[in-house]
Amino acid sequence: MDDLIKELKELEELVLQCMKCGTCQAHCPLYQKDLLESTVARGKISLIESVYEGRLDKAGSILKHLDYCILCGRCKENCPSGVKTDEIFLRAKAVLRKIEKLPSWGKVVLKIVMEKPDLLARVAPLMHIGLKFGAKRVKDDIFKPLLGSFSKRNIKQVASKPFTKTHGGLHKADNEKMKVYFYPGCAANFLFPEWGEAIISVLNHFGVTVYVPEINKCCGIPAATLGELETYKKMVNENLDEINKNDSEYVITCCPTCQYALSEMGPKLTDKNPDKPFYDILMFLNEILKVKFNVDLNEKFSLHTPCHYLSSKKANLKKHLEENFKGDFVVLENQSCCGFGGTFNMKKYDDSKAVGMSKAEEVNIKNIKKLFTPCPGCAMQLTDAVVEVGSDAEVEHPIMYYARELEK
Amino acid sequence: MLNKSLVKKFESILGTNNYFTEPEDTMCYSYDAFSAEPVQPDIVVKPENEEQIKYIINICKDENIPIVTRGAGTNLSGGTVPVKKGCVLLTTGLNKILEINENDMYAVVEAGVVTANLANAAIKKGLFYPPDPGSMNISTIGGNVAENAGGLRGLKYGVTKDYLMGVDFYDMDGNYVKGGGKTVKLVTGLNLPGLMISSEGLLGIMTKFVLKLIPKPKFSKSMLVIYDDIIKACETVSEIIAAKILPATLELLDSFTIKTVEEATKIGLPTNADALLLIELDGHEAEVLEDFEVVKGICGKLGGNIKVAETNEERDKLWEARRKALSSLARLKPTLILEDATVVRSKIPEMMKAINDIKNKYNLVIGTFGHAGDGNLHPTILTDKRDKEEMERVEKAIDEIFTKALELDGTLSGEHGVGFAKAKYLEMEVGSGTIEYMKKLKKGVDPQNLLNPHKMGL
Numbered sequence: 001m002d003d004l005i006k007e008l009k010e011l012e013e014l015v016l017q018c019m020k021c022g023t024c025q026a027h028c029p030l031y032q033k034d035l036l037e038s039t040v041a042r043g044k045i046s047l048i049e050s051v052y053e054g055r056l057d058k059a060g061s062i063l064k065h066l067d068y069c070i071l072c073g074r075c076k077e078n079c080p081s082g083v084k085t086d087e088i089f090l091r092a093k094a095v096l097r098k099i100e101k102l103p104s105w106g107k108v109v110l111k112i113v114m115e116k117p118d119l120l121a122r123v124a125p126l127m128h129i130g131l132k133f134g135a136k137r138v139k140d141d142i143f144k145p146l147l148g149s150f151s152k153r154n155i156k157q158v159a160s161k162p163f164t165k166t167h168g169g170l171h172k173a174d175n176e177k178m179k180v181y182f183y184p185g186c187a188a189n190f191l192f193p194e195w196g197e198a199i200i201s202v203l204n205h206f207g208v209t210v211y212v213p214e215i216n217k218c219c220g221i222p223a224a225t226l227g228e229l230e231t232y233k234k235m236v237n238e239n240l241d242e243i244n245k246n247d248s249e250y251v252i253t254c255c256p257t258c259q260y261a262l263s264e265m266g267p268k269l270t271d272k273n274p275d276k277p278f279y280d281i282l283m284f285l286n287e288i289l290k291v292k293f294n295v296d297l298n299e300k301f302s303l304h305t306p307c308h309y310l311s312s313k314k315a316n317l318k319k320h321l322e323e324n325f326k327g328d329f330v331v332l333e334n335q336s337c338c339g340f341g342g343t344f345n346m347k348k349y350d351d352s353k354a355v356g357m358s359k360a361e362e363v364n365i366k367n368i369k370k371l372f373t374p375c376p377g378c379a380m381q382l383t384d385a386v387v388e389v390g391s392d393a394e395v396e397h398p399i400m401y402y403a404r405e406l407e408k
Numbered sequence: 409m410l411n412k413s414l415v416k417k418f419e420s421i422l423g424t425n426n427y428f429t430e431p432e433d434t435m436c437y438s439y440d441a442f443s444a445e446p447v448q449p450d451i452v453v454k455p456e457n458e459e460q461i462k463y464i465i466n467i468c469k470d471e472n473i474p475i476v477t478r479g480a481g482t483n484l485s486g487g488t489v490p491v492k493k494g495c496v497l498l499t500t501g502l503n504k505i506l507e508i509n510e511n512d513m514y515a516v517v518e519a520g521v522v523t524a525n526l527a528n529a530a531i532k533k534g535l536f537y538p539p540d541p542g543s544m545n546i547s548t549i550g551g552n553v554a555e556n557a558g559g560l561r562g563l564k565y566g567v568t569k570d571y572l573m574g575v576d577f578y579d580m581d582g583n584y585v586k587g588g589g590k591t592v593k594l595v596t597g598l599n600l601p602g603l604m605i606s607s608e609g610l611l612g613i614m615t616k617f618v619l620k621l622i623p624k625p626k627f628s629k630s631m632l633v634i635y636d637d638i639i640k641a642c643e644t645v646s647e648i649i650a651a652k653i654l655p656a657t658l659e660l661l662d663s664f665t666i667k668t669v670e671e672a673t674k675i676g677l678p679t680n681a682d683a684l685l686l687i688e689l690d691g692h693e694a695e696v697l698e699d700f701e702v703v704k705g706i707c708g709k710l711g712g713n714i715k716v717a718e719t720n721e722e723r724d725k726l727w728e729a730r731r732k733a734l735s736s737l738a739r740l741k742p743t744l745i746l747e748d749a750t751v752v753r754s755k756i757p758e759m760m761k762a763i764n765d766i767k768n769k770y771n772l773v774i775g776t777f778g779h780a781g782d783g784n785l786h787p788t789i790l791t792d793k794r795d796k797e798e799m800e801r802v803e804k805a806i807d808e809i810f811t812k813a814l815e816l817d818g819t820l821s822g823e824h825g826v827g828f829a830k831a832k833y834l835e836m837e838v839g840s841g842t843i844e845y846m847k848k849l850k851k852g853v854d855p856q857n858l859l860n861p862h863k864m865g866l
Contacts, residue, residue: 016742020441021735022482026524026545035500035520036454037436037481046446050435055446061432080672080735 004059007095009052017083018045024075024085029337029355030068038065041075041085048092060099063227066092068348070341070355071225072307086265090224090232097227106226109346113186114223114231117215121162121189138387152349154387156191156380163193168214171200177207180284181248181276183239183262185255187376189216195254195376198403199281203252205406206289211248219261225343229269236266244275250288251278254397256308256375257342264310281399282374283313286320295401297327299369304359304382304395306375307337321372321398330366334359338373340381353385360385363393371395410450414471418453421463426454426501437478437496441543442486442829443743443793449476449490454498458578458615461497465582465613468495474858477609479520479548483555484746485827487608492861499550502615505529513621514573514590519550519614523557526619535621538565541823542731550614556606558823560730563781564654564690565622567823569605574618577604579611580854590618608825609860611853628656628690629700630723633712638662638683640710642757645685645780647706649753653699657688657727658781665733665777665788672736673729685712685780686730688723733777734788741773741790745802749813750784750822762812763787769808770801784822810836831865 024041025031037043044066050056066089076085102110136144141157163184180203184196200210220235239262243251251274253259263278285291303321305314322329339345339355363371363386371386371393373379383395410429418427428434429451438446450473455461468475474494481488490496503520510533517526523537523544530537540559541547547557553575558567574588587600604614635641638660645658661669661684670677677684687703689696707714717723738744751759760776763785767774778785787809791802810820810833820830820837835843843865850857850866857866 013742017738019443019735019738019744020439021738022441022480022543022546023732023735025480026522035498035503038433043436046439047432047435050438050446055438055448056431056435058431061430065432065436080732081738082672 004095004098005052008048008059008092011048011088011091012052014084014088015045015049017081018042019081020046021081023078023080027074027078029070029072029074029339030351032336033351033354039068041079041083044069045083045085045088048088060096063093063096063100066096067227068351070307070337070339070344070352072337072341074307074337077311087268090229090265090269093225093227094229102226102228106343109343110223110226110228110231113218114220114235117217121165121215142383142387152353154384156383159190159193161193162216163189163196164212164214164216166193167196167200167212169212171204171210171212173204173207173209175207176209178250179209179211179248180250180252181243181246182210182212182252183219183243183258184212184216185253185258185376186216186218187380188254191380192254192376192397195397195399198397198399199252199254201403202285202399202406206291208289210252211246213242217242219258220266221257221261222343224261224265225341232261232266233270236262236270237272240266240270240272240274248276250276250284252281252284253278254281254374254376254399256280256306256310257377259310260308280309280313280374282320283316285402286316293324293402293405295325295405297325297370300328300330300367301325301370301372302330302332302363302366302368304332304338304371304373304378305335306373306378309374317374324398325401330368332359332362332366334362338378338381338385340377342377345381352381353388356381356385357389360389360391364389364391368393372398374398410473414467415451417467418451418464421460422453422455426456428452434496437481437498438489440481440483440486440488442484442489442827443745444486444489444829447490447493449496450493452496452498454501456501458584461578461613461615462582462584464495464497465578465580468858469580469582469856472856472858474861475613476860477550477554477613479551479554480522480543480546482543482547483551483827484748484824485555485821485829487555487825487827487860487863489828491828491863494858497613499548499615503548506616508533508535508621509590510535512590513623515619515621517549517617517619519548519616521549523547523549523552530621531624534624536624537571537619537621539568539571542734544731549617549619553605553614553617554608555825556823558779558782558784560657560659560727560779562779562784562823563658564656569602571620572601572605572617573620575601575604575614576616577612577614580856580858585612588618606825608827608863610850610863610866611859613859625656625690627693627696628688628723629696630657630686630688630717630726632677632715632717632726633685633687633707634678634681634715635683635685635710635712636681637711638760639757641683641685641712642760642780644707644710644712645756646754647710648687648703649781651702651706653689653702655687655699655703655781656690657686659686659730659778660684660780660785661686661730661733661777662775664773664775665737668736668739668775669729669733671739672732673725675725675729677729686726730777734786737775737788737790741792743791743793745789745791745806746824747787747789747806747809748784748821748824749787749809749818750782751813751816751818753781753783755816755818756780756783756785759785759813759816759818763809766805766808766812770805772798772801772805774805779822782822783818826864828863831863834865
């Protein structure tokens with residue numbers, strides 16, 4: 001136990017940055033809902049402090065509060081004191097996880113997702129069939145499972161074959177002017193393979209050759225959020241090894257969380273750095289290829305900005321949408337997180353959903369027909385929420401429209 | 409620790425979700441934004457209605473349990489630290505804006521309403537709630553009243569006390585007490601809103617307020633004035649006031665603060681300046697433009713370089729940067745001690761010089777910013793509480809800052825309150841007779857001394 005306290009004490013320099021001003025209250029989506037200090041970063045930081053300063057005996061007991069966090073990073077982004085909340089929470093959870101063992105469902109998920117990507121790929125078709133027959137079709141490819149704990153959810157259909165199975169390998173562009181490595185991430189691999197296909201076709205169109213890995217290795221963030229930091233570091237290392245040995249110029253992602261995990265938080269916790277820049281597909285089109293589209297929507301549309309989209313790029317994302325789509329762009333008053341948070345949605349579905357619902361309600365009231373977001377996690381969550389509030393809005397990635405536009 | 413049967417009593421009123429006794433829950437209410445040793449309460453309660461508050465008071469009275477009322481816990485004087493343990497009563501669940509009356513220009517709100525939410529709701533109806541503490545995006549109206557919070561607009565518009573028309577609260581017998589009301593003129597009985605403002609939770613548990621709203625100013629102009637000598641900036645402040653001009657905001661940031669705020673906000677502040685003034689004039693357009701010319705002249709004469717905010721976005725960024733000044737300074741050192749010494753406005757340059765001398769004498773890092781227009785400076789000492797030798801020097805420097813402020817017809821606190829941070833200095837400002845009177849008052853309404861005990865030394 002003393003060793004663990006010592007390990008927590010190593011966070012002191014980071015923790016001391018927090019002057020307990022409470023600014024995080026205004027930005028934490030869960031605090032807005034619960035109005036409790038244990039929910040907000042200031043409270044969680046004071047708990048960590050209390051353990052290593054000896055005011056709290058049962059160190060393991062604070063894990064439930066650290067776990068009650070979407071890891072949206074809004075506290076960090078808006079902290080005037082510059083407190084690195086994400087790093088503090090991930091590292092503290094890893095220490096406390098040694099006391100409070102991971103529940104068995106967590107172990108199973110991590111084992112399969114992290115260590116057996118090929119097994120996961122083989123299971124996907126079964127899940128596809130399972131949803132087809134064990135669920136009610138809500139609309140297009142959205143299903144509501146009939147049984148079990150998932151029956152409250154409106155779920156996107158699982159791909160009959162993962163994207164890396166169908167598209168792994170090199171996709172050479174005519175008149176090749178550069179080569180990129182496309183990291184699909186688990187969500188695009190299993191749930192949104194159409195995003196991956198659209199990315200390849202758009203990039204190929206502009207003379208960019210795309211390499212897709214044969215097997216998608218998870219970025220590791222689910223492990224980190226469950227406090228399994230070693231597994232996370234292992235995944236970052238494995239992915240960066242593979243990325244670094246590839247001869248592409250850029251890494252393209254379509255999941256801001258994967259990008260955050262592999263190019264921002266990962267390198268901070270491991271010794272490895274990517275040897276090429278990471279770009280979200282939209283910012284790549286914007287800043288590197290400098291191409292414009294002219295998609296005529298003729299209806300109300302809006303944007304949900306993902307939490308892990310690089311904060312320096314968030315304004316560009318809005319500008320990008322305004323410049324590439326014609327139509328009635330409505331800025332949402334609610335600029336909060338969607339509430340998904342990956343494993344948070346699995347652990348605390350009702351709390352997670354409550355955050356997303358408040359956003360979906362505004363979408364419904366304002367009669368928005370297309371809600372764009374460049375993050376598969378947000379897309380899953382907002383799809384679930386808009387269906388639930390009875391809105392007919394479609395949650396979409398802009399890349400789908402660009403691909404269709406080029407086919408015309 | 410409270411015994412089980414007592415906890416059951418709380419549960420019977422609040423249900424299972426609105427009270428907390430586990431150490432990992434109560435620990436979250438052992439601190440506020442003042443750097444002090446945390447003290448963990450025995451129980452935290454989050455009532456959802458006034459009926460529950462009444463019951464909580466009755467239990468606490470019967471069982472001799474101290475009660476500390478807490479909103480967002482952003483206060484900077486240790487006022488919500490439960491020094492005698494007991495019960496922390498959260499008002500965050502009482503967060504409804506009950507009325508915004510456009511005809512009679514007032515609002516009725518519950519204690520847990522976040523200040524910015526009220527301000528925004530008023531703006532939507534063309535009305536204005538001026539008190540804007542730096543923490544207005546998080547602080548609650550109940551806390552603002554308890555601490556008599558000020559803000560960036562104090563100079564022209566005054567502080568929370570200037571907007572408090574009525575207050576509903578519960579005394580330690582669980583009696584409902586109504587002070588003031590909705591009429592502009594009201595002279596019945598003792599001025600209870602006046603008593604409750606700045607009372608820091610010592611005299612009752614406030615639940616509801618009637619707050620004055622005013623018409624929204626029609627026009628405003630904001631500017632940033634850059635100086636290479638901070639004393640010149642302070643002189644500018646005195647000259648603007650002497651010219652009979654009352655800007656809505658007249659804020660000062662020293663070079664140290666400018667650099668750290670810029671690091672935190674990246675809005676493009678001039679980091680090589682010795683000082684900055686943020687000035688906003690508001691009111692009727694013609695008057696604002698006329699005053700602007702005079703202000704421009706004064707600033708120019710004293711060597712200030714003026715940049716006018718051209719868009720609302722630019723203006724908002726400036727104000728946001730100023731609001732983040734305090735917390736930004738926390739980037740530099742582990743412990744931050746924010747002082748609140750306030751002097752009459754004409755003495756600002758003298759106070760500023762004194763702070764500089766004290767900083768040099770004790771070899772400390774002090775960043776100073778504040779509401780220069782109303783004489784409310786925030787010398788902020790950056791230190792490390794683990795460094796005992798330095799903390800001794802800090803203590804001496806604070807003593808000297810307060811002594812100087814009082815010498816200059818000032819006060820120990822312009823807006824943060826006394827709490828326990830400044831309790832030992834209070835007599836220095838008000839004298840022993842006043843302390844005695846306050847004690848009698850406190851004992852009269854709270855004979856068991858259960859309401860936020862030991863704050864203000866009472």
